[in-house]
Amino acid sequence: MARTVIVGGVAGGASAAARLRRRDEAAEIVVLERGEYVSFANCGLPYYVGGAIAQREALLVSTPEKLRAEVAIDVRTRHEVLRIDRAAKQVLVRDLLAGQDYPLSYDKLILSPGAQPLVPNVPGVDLPGVYSLRTIPDADAIKAMIDAGRVRRAVVVGGGFIGLEMAENLVARGVHVTLVEMLGQVMAPLDFEMAALVHRHLRDSGVLLALGSALKAIELAEDGGLVVHAGDGRQHQADMVVLAIGVQPESTLAAQAGLALGPRGHVIVNEHLQTSDPDVYALGDAIQVLNPVTGAPYAVPLAGPANRQARIAADHITGGDARYRGTWGTSIVKVFDLTVATVGSNARGLQGAGLPYLTTITHSQDHVAYYPGATQQSIKLLYRPDDGRLLGSQVVGYNAVDRTIDTLATALQAGMTVYDLEHLELAYAPPYGAAKDPVNIAGYVAANRLRGDSHMVEWSELAALREAGLGVVDVREEVEFALGHMEGALHIPLGQLRTRYAELDPARQWAVYCKVGRRAYLAERILRQHGYDVVNVSGGYTTYEVAMEKQSSDLDGGRSGVAGASAAPSAEAAPEPEVQAAVTLDACGLQCPGPIMAVYKAMEGLQPGQMLRATATDPGFARDVAAWAERTGNTLVDLQRYDHRIEAFLRKGLVVPGAPRPAAHPSEPTAKTMVVFSADLDRALASFVIANGALAMGQKVTMFFTFWGLNILRRQQAGQVSKTLVERMFGWLMPKGPGALTLSRLNMGGLGTLMMKQVMHSKRIDSLPALMQSAMDNGARLIACQMTMEMMGIKPEELIDGVEIGGVATYINETDRANATLLI
Numbered sequence: 001m002a003r004t005v006i007v008g009g010v011a012g013g014a015s016a017a018a019r020l021r022r023r024d025e026a027a028e029i030v031v032l033e034r035g036e037y038v039s040f041a042n043c044g045l046p047y048y049v050g051g052a053i054a055q056r057e058a059l060l061v062s063t064p065e066k067l068r069a070e071v072a073i074d075v076r077t078r079h080e081v082l083r084i085d086r087a088a089k090q091v092l093v094r095d096l097l098a099g100q101d102y103p104l105s106y107d108k109l110i111l112s113p114g115a116q117p118l119v120p121n122v123p124g125v126d127l128p129g130v131y132s133l134r135t136i137p138d139a140d141a142i143k144a145m146i147d148a149g150r151v152r153r154a155v156v157v158g159g160g161f162i163g164l165e166m167a168e169n170l171v172a173r174g175v176h177v178t179l180v181e182m183l184g185q186v187m188a189p190l191d192f193e194m195a196a197l198v199h200r201h202l203r204d205s206g207v208l209l210a211l212g213s214a215l216k217a218i219e220l221a222e223d224g225g226l227v228v229h230a231g232d233g234r235q236h237q238a239d240m241v242v243l244a245i246g247v248q249p250e251s252t253l254a255a256q257a258g259l260a261l262g263p264r265g266h267v268i269v270n271e272h273l274q275t276s277d278p279d280v281y282a283l284g285d286a287i288q289v290l291n292p293v294t295g296a297p298y299a300v301p302l303a304g305p306a307n308r309q310a311r312i313a314a315d316h317i318t319g320g321d322a323r324y325r326g327t328w329g330t331s332i333v334k335v336f337d338l339t340v341a342t343v344g345s346n347a348r349g350l351q352g353a354g355l356p357y358l359t360t361i362t363h364s365q366d367h368v369a370y371y372p373g374a375t376q377q378s379i380k381l382l383y384r385p386d387d388g389r390l391l392g393s394q395v396v397g398y399n400a401v402d403r404t405i406d407t408l409a410t411a412l413q414a415g416m417t418v419y420d421l422e423h424l425e426l427a428y429a430p431p432y433g434a435a436k437d438p439v440n441i442a443g444y445v446a447a448n449r450l451r452g453d454s455h456m457v458e459w460s461e462l463a464a465l466r467e468a469g470l471g472v473v474d475v476r477e478e479v480e481f482a483l484g485h486m487e488g489a490l491h492i493p494l495g496q497l498r499t500r501y502a503e504l505d506p507a508r509q510w511a512v513y514c515k516v517g518r519r520a521y522l523a524e525r526i527l528r529q530h531g532y533d534v535v536n537v538s539g540g541y542t543t544y545e546v547a548m549e550k551q552s553s554d555l556d557g558g559r560s561g562v563a564g565a566s567a568a569p570s571a572e573a574a575p576e577p578e579v580q581a582a583v584t585l586d587a588c589g590l591q592c593p594g595p596i597m598a599v600y601k602a603m604e605g606l607q608p609g610q611m612l613r614a615t616a617t618d619p620g621f622a623r624d625v626a627a628w629a630e631r632t633g634n635t636l637v638d639l640q641r642y643d644h645r646i647e648a649f650l651r652k653g654l655v656v657p658g659a660p661r662p663a664a665h666p667s668e669p670t671a672k673t674m675v676v677f678s679a680d681l682d683r684a685l686a687s688f689v690i691a692n693g694a695l696a697m698g699q700k701v702t703m704f705f706t707f708w709g710l711n712i713l714r715r716q717q718a719g720q721v722s723k724t725l726v727e728r729m730f731g732w733l734m735p736k737g738p739g740a741l742t743l744s745r746l747n748m749g750g751l752g753t754l755m756m757k758q759v760m761h762s763k764r765i766d767s768l769p770a771l772m773q774s775a776m777d778n779g780a781r782l783i784a785c786q787m788t789m790e791m792m793g794i795k796p797e798e799l800i801d802g803v804e805i806g807g808v809a810t811y812i813n814e815t816d817r818a819n820a821t822l823l824i
């Protein structure tokens with residue numbers, strides 16, 4: 001009777017044993033497990049600590065007794081394999097309870113020893129209160145300390161799956177958590193802008209996030225707690241530290257037996273899971289596998305692959321020809337109310353493999369907006385630029401992320417393209433999805449890009465392109481723009497674009513954006529048909545805003561998160577409001593700017609001092625309502641999150657709410673705007689003296705040049721410019737640039753102006769051109785009035801470099817943010 005010995009009795013080992021028995025009733029199967037338990041739910045351990053899994057026994061998927069009785073497997077817990085003698089085909093086993101060693105021969109050997117938590121080589125990692133999480137006893141120890149009320153503050157080191165799950169579950173136990181991560185982002189399989197969505201949610205959920213901060217040391221504090229020293233020089237107080245910086249393969253046995261190992265110590269196997277010795281199989285976290293996207297070997301320590309590999313090894317041992325196809329890295333993790341999932345390669349992986357790729361980001365509703373509870377689901381697709389074949393995808397959202405990632409994982413494994421995603425027929429009824437499923441929409445946008453219907457630019461490319469002259473147009477509604485926009489963006493709502501597109505300089509390239517990209521796509525199509533060179537910002541302002549914001553928590557300014565945001569875990573019922581609301585507003589299912597517009601209308605009907613209770617499911621509502629209240633003189637009294645909803649309590653201020661207006665918030669930088677109407681030298685000098693003064697005081701300055709004032713911005717020599725006769729005559733009659741300006745009084749046929757220039761020179765007062773240059777160097781925004789330019793026939797080529805051309809809306813937007821406006 002052939003004997004198969006299996007080292008490791010949890011995910012891979014127990015599965016292999018069960019499959020062997022199903023295939024061969026006569027086989028002798030011995031499972032050797034170092035720990036106390038076999039076939040336990042290591043994936044459930046964080047939830048046992050947090051209390052979501054209440055019964056410890058629920059973690060025991062099977063027991064040695066059950067395995068013996070039901071599948072006739074000889075399970076030996078607390079038995080450790082010390083050595084493999086391949087020549088003799090036997091292993092040396094230590095019975096850890098009896099303290100005795102014995103040899104055990106095998107016909108086939110399966111290694112499924114897993115991976116152990118990495119423990120960094122820094123002082124203090126062995127102090128009491130410092131834990132890793134791999135086994136049930138690890139979870140018991142962590143839970144016991146919390147149950148005993150000894151953990152008020154914890155530091156979780158590492159922002160991977162286990163670190164994030166532990167952060168959430170510690171918060172669920174009322175622990176204040178600081179997450180320390182060496183990289184600039186959590187969840188390495190995500191690209192940065194998708195991880196930024198997770199960062200925001202972590203901060204909003206009450207976790208203090210310290211990114212780009214490696215663990216340096218842990219030491220005992222004077223109060224008996226721990227002090228965590230991070231690489232950025234900060235110190236974090238803690239009662240408990242959980243180390244979750246990754247895992248390393250348990251391949252010592254394989255190495256000692258001379259089996260071939262990869263560069264990071266993983267066992268090398270073939271498609272049947274055989275090691276370099278055909279009688280020895282290996283699987284699970286200990287092996288390296290093929291990345292089907294890049295074709296390179298890598299390691300993916302996940303339970304799904306371990307289970308599939310176990311089945312294939314068992315089939316091969318029992319005479320089958322099953323082959324492992326590689327690991328696609330399909331994974332999912334819950335981070336408070338958010339679900340984060342990935343499959344395939346991310347941008348970093350593709351760059352590393354030298355594979356060309358394109359990306360698109362879409363933000364869709366998980367189900368139709370009119371059915372309650374719809375929430376945002378963000379999808380990033382990575383695909384080949386030539387044929388659109390999928391290379392990877394990332395999904396971050398609140399609902400149905402599992403459905404989306406599994407669809408995309410299936411598509412990826414089937415070799416589908418983004419064009420195929422357009423055609424996928426997916427289930428739909430209002431509570432579950434949309435007639436255009438988020439996956440279809442991701443496919444449409446990517447396919448539009450490949451077909452050339454839409455030209456796209458990524459948020460990370462914008463800065464360099466703008467430096468090179470790209471203009472930016474925001475086509476969202478007034479209220480959305482007022483709640484935040486890209487610095488320096490022109491604002492033309494989509495509905496006005498057909499009548500106002502001429503405000504855009506046709507000689508420049510323009511990027512259009514809206515909240516998620518849909519309205520910007522329409523704007524792009526309009527502008528393109530008017531001959532403009534236009535690109536759409538992938539993922540819209542939603543992606544740009546989250547990627548550009550400060551990612552780490554404000555560690556010096558108390559606990560982070562949206563003002564008043566509850567760090568408490570989701571509860572079934574809404575917390576009782578402290579104050580009775582006069583009106584309640586249900587804005588669930590509405591998308592930005594819907595909830596804010598609804599709040600605005602509801603507040604109009606209230607008396608000063610009365611309270612509104614507004615509930616919304618749009619995740620951006622928490623931020624938007626806080627900003628809206630601040631700008632409109634109302635007070636956000638409280639903000640709660642429960643059951644995927646955000647509830648805001650707003651007290652109406654004495655100011656009647658209207659369209660958002662500038663906040664006189666002390667923390668906002670002050671700004672000055674000027675309308676420069678005159679082309680008199682003295683007035684021009686005054687305006688630039690004031691501008692330079694304001695800039696020197698750290699203030700923002702925007703100068704809007706209109707009518708005669710436009711002449712200040714003219715070049716002396718503009719080269720060949722095509723003009724009508726009237727335009728040319730206007731041009732001759734008006735001064736060309738600062739050098740041609742004259743004084744408003746005492747000009748005396750030019751003598752007064754000459755004298756003034758000499759006096760300025762002798763007294764070392766900067767000339768007008770020097771003052772203008774200095775203002776521009778220091779960041780003043782000089783805007784030439786588009787309408788006046790057209791009227792007077794002044795062409796863009798006639799203006800000095802660095803001047804923007806804009807409409808009144810651009811200027812009004814700046815005055816909204818300024819605390820003083822001058823008319824010169």
Ligand code: FAD
Binds near residue numbers: 032135250
């Ligand atoms: P394991 O399941 O770790 O089993 C290896 C066993 O081998 C261990 O019990 C070990 O004691 C034993 N062993 C090692 N050396 C010897 C020896 N010399 N002699 C005898 N016995 C030995 N994956 C997911 O896909 N989704 C999740 O949500 C998820 N969550 C996780 C949460 C936590 C806290 C942890 C720790 C892991 C999680 N994983 C998750 C990863 C998943 O558990 C592993 O990928 C999977 O268990 C790997 O299976 P394996 O058989 O290779 O190793």
